[in-house]
Amino acid sequence: xxxxxxxxxxxxxxxxxxxxxxxxxxxxxxxxxxxxxxxxxxxxxxxxxxxxxxxxxxxxxxxxxxxxxxxxxxxxxxxxxxxxxxxxxxxxxxxxxxxxxxxxxxxxxxxxxxxxxxxxxxxxxxxxxxxxxxxxxxxxxxxxxxxxxxxxxxxxxxxxxxxxxxxxxxxxxxxxxxxxxxxxxxxxxxxxxxxxxxxxxxxxxxxxxxxxxxxxxxxxxxxxxxxxxxxxxxxxxxxxxxxxxxxxxxxxxxxxxxxxxxxxxxxxxxxxxxxxxxxxxxxxx
Numbered sequence: 001x002x003x004x005x006x007x008x009x010x011x012x013x014x015x016x017x018x019x020x021x022x023x024x025x026x027x028x029x030x031x032x033x034x035x036x037x038x039x040x041x042x043x044x045x046x047x048x049x050x051x052x053x054x055x056x057x058x059x060x061x062x063x064x065x066x067x068x069x070x071x072x073x074x075x076x077x078x079x080x081x082x083x084x085x086x087x088x089x090x091x092x093x094x095x096x097x098x099x100x101x102x103x104x105x106x107x108x109x110x111x112x113x114x115x116x117x118x119x120x121x122x123x124x125x126x127x128x129x130x131x132x133x134x135x136x137x138x139x140x141x142x143x144x145x146x147x148x149x150x151x152x153x154x155x156x157x158x159x160x161x162x163x164x165x166x167x168x169x170x171x172x173x174x175x176x177x178x179x180x181x182x183x184x185x186x187x188x189x190x191x192x193x194x195x196x197x198x199x200x201x202x203x204x205x206x207x208x209x210x211x212x213x214x215x216x217x218x219x220x221x222x223x224x225x226x227x228x229x230x231x232x233x234x235x236x237x238x239x240x241x242x243x244x245x246x247x248x249x250x251x252x253x254x255x256x257x258x259x260x261x262x263x264x265x266x267x268x269x270x271x272x273x274x275x276x277x278x279x280x281x282x283x284x285x
Contacts, residue, residue, distance in 0.1 A: 008220040009055045014062060015146045018056050018166040021145040027053035028164070028183050031078060031117035034109055063116070063168060065199035067093045067209070073172045077116025084115060093135055093178040093201065103184055105192055115170065119153075122161045125194055129157055129223035131182055137172045141165035157222035177203055183270045187219075195219055195263065204282045218267075220258050226251045226266040231276070236252045243276040 003089070009024075011017040011261050018255040022029060028051040040050055057063055063078035066087045073094045075084060084090075087103035103108055104127050118128045132139075132153035139156050141149045143165045153170070156163070162169070184197035196219055202212040212233045214226045232249035236242055247268050 014142045019144040024053045032112045032114040032226045034113045035121040075170045081110040092157045092176040096180045125219045131199045132199045132218040133223045163204040179278045181274045183274045209233045243272045
């Protein structure tokens with residue numbers, strides 16, 4: 001299906017892209033293209049208004065880098081998922097990103113799709129948001145004057161994943177003392193879209209849980225934390241029945257809203273398995 005006529009822009013720097021976004025009317029930003037192209041086709045099929053301008057970030061090399069700076073992992077917005085998976089810089093708490101990347105679609109998609117596209121596409125079910133909130137990641141944006149704005153991943157998704165600036169990179173502090181686990185269930189055998197996902201990060205000292213973050217992707221809303229479950233776990237020490245007892249301390253609205261019995265059940269299994277995984281790693285240590 002042919003798209004309606006549009007103007008295609010290829011800025012060479014992040015600031016150039018930010019200026020275009022700030023000055024052009026009816027413009028969309030193109031990262032890897034795996035979401036946007038299909039979205040444009042769907043808009044045309046529905047007879048809806050389509051963008052007059054596309055701002056491609058593909059030629060901005062500064063956005064493609066993955067590096068370590070001091071004690072932080074820096075992931076450029078235009079880094080593709082396969083490059084993040086293969087990065088030698090994933091370590092300690094950030095090593096969980098390799099598990100998440102492996103779950104994203106297929107090899108051809110992972111070779112095109114970008115970290116920035118996954119985080120900012122505004123589809124509620126995409127994979128990276130859940131783990132970025134759990135890892136306390138910061139998201140960095142550049143405005144047309146070249147000034148940087150930083151917000152936490154949690155703040156970004158609480159704001160419905162909206163920004164009028166160019167997303168440049170994400171930064172995550174390396175935390176060698178953290179325990180992190182990620183569990184997800186795909187929607188169907190044929191389409192590898194997550195039905196739900198759970199990411200838990202915590203610290204355990206002398207078998208006591210602390211600074212726990214439980215982040216949930218329920219497929220309906222953007223990634224969010226279960227503060228009730230976090231508060232419970234932060235009062236606990238590791239013991240054989242912890243995972244089972246934790247299921248009595250959930251913010252049920254997160255798991256049960258617009259969920260059928262199967263999804264409610266799978267959520268609880270996923271939570272139990274995630275907590276049990278960390279508990280087993282640290283019990284009797």
